[in-house]
Amino acid sequence: MTDIRRLTPDAPWVQLSTTESDWDAADPALLTSMLSQLVLIRTFEEFVLQLAGEGLIHGPAHSSIGQEGGAVGSTLPLTSQDTVNGSHRGHHQFLAKVLGHLAPDGIDPGRPIPAEVRAALLTSLAEICGLDRGFSHGRGGSMHLQWEQAGAIGTNAIVGGGVPLAAGSAWAHRQAGTDAVAVTYFGDGATNIGSTLETFNLAAAWRLPLCFFIENNLYAVSTKVTEVTAEPRLSARGPGFGIRSYKVDGMDPLAVYLTMQDALEHMRSGNGPTLIEADVYRYFHQNGPFPGSSFRYRTKEEEAEWRGRDPIDLVSRHLDRRGILGREAVESFVDGAQELMASVGAELLEPLPDGKPSERRIKPSEWPDPAFVDVGIRGDLSEFNDARYAEPDGIAVEEMKFIDAVAGVMARRMELDERIVLMGEDIHRLNGGTNGATRGLKDAFPDRVLGTPISENAFTGLAGGVALDGRFRPVVEFMYADFMWVAADQLFNQVGKARHMFGGTGSVPLVLRSKVAMGTGYGSQHSMDPAGIFATAPGWRIVAPSTPFDYVGLMNSALLCQDPVVVLEHVDLYNSTGDGPVDDWDYCLPVGKAAVRRTGSDVTIITYLGMTAYALEAVEQVGSVDAEVIDLRWLDRASIDWDTIGDSIRKTNNVLIAEQGARGTSYGGWLADEIQRRYFDWLDQPVQRVTGGLASPSISKVLERAAIAKTEEVVAVLREVMEVPHA
Numbered sequence: 001m002t003d004i005r006r007l008t009p010d011a012p013w014v015q016l017s018t019t020e021s022d023w024d025a026a027d028p029a030l031l032t033s034m035l036s037q038l039v040l041i042r043t044f045e046e047f048v049l050q051l052a053g054e055g056l057i058h059g060p061a062h063s064s065i066g067q068e069g070g071a072v073g074s075t076l077p078l079t080s081q082d083t084v085n086g087s088h089r090g091h092h093q094f095l096a097k098v099l100g101h102l103a104p105d106g107i108d109p110g111r112p113i114p115a116e117v118r119a120a121l122l123t124s125l126a127e128i129c130g131l132d133r134g135f136s137h138g139r140g141g142s143m144h145l146q147w148e149q150a151g152a153i154g155t156n157a158i159v160g161g162g163v164p165l166a167a168g169s170a171w172a173h174r175q176a177g178t179d180a181v182a183v184t185y186f187g188d189g190a191t192n193i194g195s196t197l198e199t200f201n202l203a204a205a206w207r208l209p210l211c212f213f214i215e216n217n218l219y220a221v222s223t224k225v226t227e228v229t230a231e232p233r234l235s236a237r238g239p240g241f242g243i244r245s246y247k248v249d250g251m252d253p254l255a256v257y258l259t260m261q262d263a264l265e266h267m268r269s270g271n272g273p274t275l276i277e278a279d280v281y282r283y284f285h286q287n288g289p290f291p292g293s294s295f296r297y298r299t300k301e302e303e304a305e306w307r308g309r310d311p312i313d314l315v316s317r318h319l320d321r322r323g324i325l326g327r328e329a330v331e332s333f334v335d336g337a338q339e340l341m342a343s344v345g346a347e348l349l350e351p352l353p354d355g356k357p358s359e360r361r362i363k364p365s366e367w368p369d370p371a372f373v374d375v376g377i378r379g380d381l382s383e384f385n386d387a388r389y390a391e392p393d394g395i396a397v398e399e400m401k402f403i404d405a406v407a408g409v410m411a412r413r414m415e416l417d418e419r420i421v422l423m424g425e426d427i428h429r430l431n432g433g434t435n436g437a438t439r440g441l442k443d444a445f446p447d448r449v450l451g452t453p454i455s456e457n458a459f460t461g462l463a464g465g466v467a468l469d470g471r472f473r474p475v476v477e478f479m480y481a482d483f484m485w486v487a488a489d490q491l492f493n494q495v496g497k498a499r500h501m502f503g504g505t506g507s508v509p510l511v512l513r514s515k516v517a518m519g520t521g522y523g524s525q526h527s528m529d530p531a532g533i534f535a536t537a538p539g540w541r542i543v544a545p546s547t548p549f550d551y552v553g554l555m556n557s558a559l560l561c562q563d564p565v566v567v568l569e570h571v572d573l574y575n576s577t578g579d580g581p582v583d584d585w586d587y588c589l590p591v592g593k594a595a596v597r598r599t600g601s602d603v604t605i606i607t608y609l610g611m612t613a614y615a616l617e618a619v620e621q622v623g624s625v626d627a628e629v630i631d632l633r634w635l636d637r638a639s640i641d642w643d644t645i646g647d648s649i650r651k652t653n654n655v656l657i658a659e660q661g662a663r664g665t666s667y668g669g670w671l672a673d674e675i676q677r678r679y680f681d682w683l684d685q686p687v688q689r690v691t692g693g694l695a696s697p698s699i700s701k702v703l704e705r706a707a708i709a710k711t712e713e714v715v716a717v718l719r720e721v722m723e724v725p726h727a
């Protein structure tokens with residue numbers, strides 16, 4: 001007969017509730033501080049909804065009124081060294097962490113509210129209103145709140161988008177030898193997002209000090225949790241990943257506090273991540289000052305039931321019962337908080353000219369200067385002030401395989417810079433990954449070469465969090481460039497936008513390496529050239545080395561740069577040879593400097609990466625055309641070498657852009673448009689282009705060759721452009 005045994009997960013899953021004895025044992029200062037935070041956050045959010053009702057909040061106002069107990073109870077045990085990030089509904093998470101940072105010994109409701117607390121509330125309100133004195137000068141608004149000094153590393157408008165970033169913060173805490181932890185707040189909807197589930201696995205596998213804090217408020221906008229998951233007890237997800245998990249009443253801030261204390265002991269002891277599910281309730285709709293019942297997806301009876309469990313009322317009753325703080329004192333503090341917010345609002349608002357006395361507007365002086373719109377998309381490159389540059393004629397070179405330059409320069413940089421950490425799939429195995437790019441590095445730097453799960457969203461976001469932390473410099477390898485689509489949220493919404501979104505002053509020193517594998521027979525999902533896609537993301541810089549010498553100098557520059565840099569590599573180049581450094585691996589190549597591979601006067605051929613060699617070969621085959629071939633090296637819009645391009649165009653009056661990849665994701669499309677705008681008067685004809693076909697390369701050797709451009713395609717277009725007859 002079949003033997004059936006019931007299995008249970010190794011990780012515990014518990015529910016924690018308080019009793020009256022827990023409230024009796026609680027430190028009075030803890031309870032009064034708990035009340036102060038709850039009231040200040042509630043009053044702040046009520047004022048925000050008031051402004052939203054007056055049309056003074058541009059964009060959404062996702063209030064967390066009713067959910068404060070989870071945020072306050074979970075942040076009170078944290079220190080300023082611990083970090084938190086949160087969701088689009090993150091005012092309470094952010095403010096709770098800020099208040100704990102500013103008043104680590106608590107806020108006494110019997111005393112005047114500290115001036116620094118008032119200043120933080122003013123700055124927070126200004127940010128939500130989109131004003132210059134906000135933390136990010138109004139760029140972040142309601143959904144992107146960050147104050148790094150307080151350990152509030154950024155709320156996030158993408159559901160689940162901040163979870164991998166918090167894992168990076170947790171990794172940095174541990175790698176730096178501290179006992180600090182990270183807490184990532186998200187809602188019931190995010191528990192079904194791939195990036196969240198990927199990060200559950202990654203954090204557990206790497207035993208990161210990360211708390212996954214689920215605010216289960218029952219509704220993702222208007223969709224009830226029971227409609228979209230068979231197990232509405234969302235903390236059940238944790239044990240399946242080996243994560244110690246808790247379920248707690250989030251309307252009871254003391255229960256949350258005690259739960260977090262237990263979770264912190266587990267994480268600070270090096271035992272890995274935890275998961276806390278707090279049952280909470282938002283009193284209002286997804287956005288704005290109306291209850292959910294107004295939209296008929298909730299009943300008034302349900303709302304009344306949850307309001308009867310209000311966290312402020314709960315704490316107030318116990319304070320009164322224990323004789324610590326009477327109801328009159330609580331009401332007095334509530335009145336003081338409301339007066340405080342009115343005075344804060346008065347600094348930002350003024351009566352509407354010629355309007356009714358009750359009508360207000362934002363003071364014009366509070367708005368950011370429109371000229372600030374693009375400031376800080378990327379850095380000013382001041383980190384290169386002391387950089388040493390070189391060209392092949394300036395140092396000793398020898399013939400070298402391209403792949404040896406890839407591995408060699410990274411070994412040199414890791415030897416000299418202990419901040420550099422590598423992560424990617426299989427990079428710690430196979431004698432340097434699938435192509436040998438990390439050969440020897442795992443043996444030399446065992447704790448800084450990290451083989452990841454197959455979860456590009458998670459480990460890319462983790463690297464983004466590490467970069468934003470600032471103590472380490474992550475280098476991520478994508479085995480194939482097509483996998484960037486899998487991690488698109490982290491690459492483009494998170495890493496690429498972070499500096500600008502949070503005010504333009506922070507650094508995001510992340511390097512992403514990936515290969516273009518056209519011609520290898522790996523087909524449509526392993527062959528793309530992503531340059532055209534990345535060129536649409538202004539936060540990224542793009543590097544495309546075509547020689548061993550260039551790879552060394554460009555990778556050194558990428559690792560020095562304080563912006564995220566994608567370094568593209570081509571499989572056609574890995575086994576090629578060319579000049580490389582004999583013993584000097586420390587030079588840089590300037591950001592925004594192209595290389596003229598061949599001088600000429602008839603036509604300017606602009607190309608990059610593996611196509612450079614094909615373009616040079618095509619010129620030799622045609623023979624009668626004196627072409628100038630420019631290898632761009634830097635491809636992002638901010639780093640294009642317009643001086644070199646312009647000088648060449650004014651000489652040749654003809655341009656041919658040669659790239660290998662598909663027409664639909666073409667890099668040359670925007671470049672041709674920009675050239676014609678800049679140099680129209682010098683062009684004898686429209687900019688001509690060589691690209692691959694419409695379709696991605698197929699597996700068939702014949703169809704794959706038909707889909708990509710090489711020497712023959714450049715020869716054909718070059719003859720047509722210059723009207724050169726066939727031999």
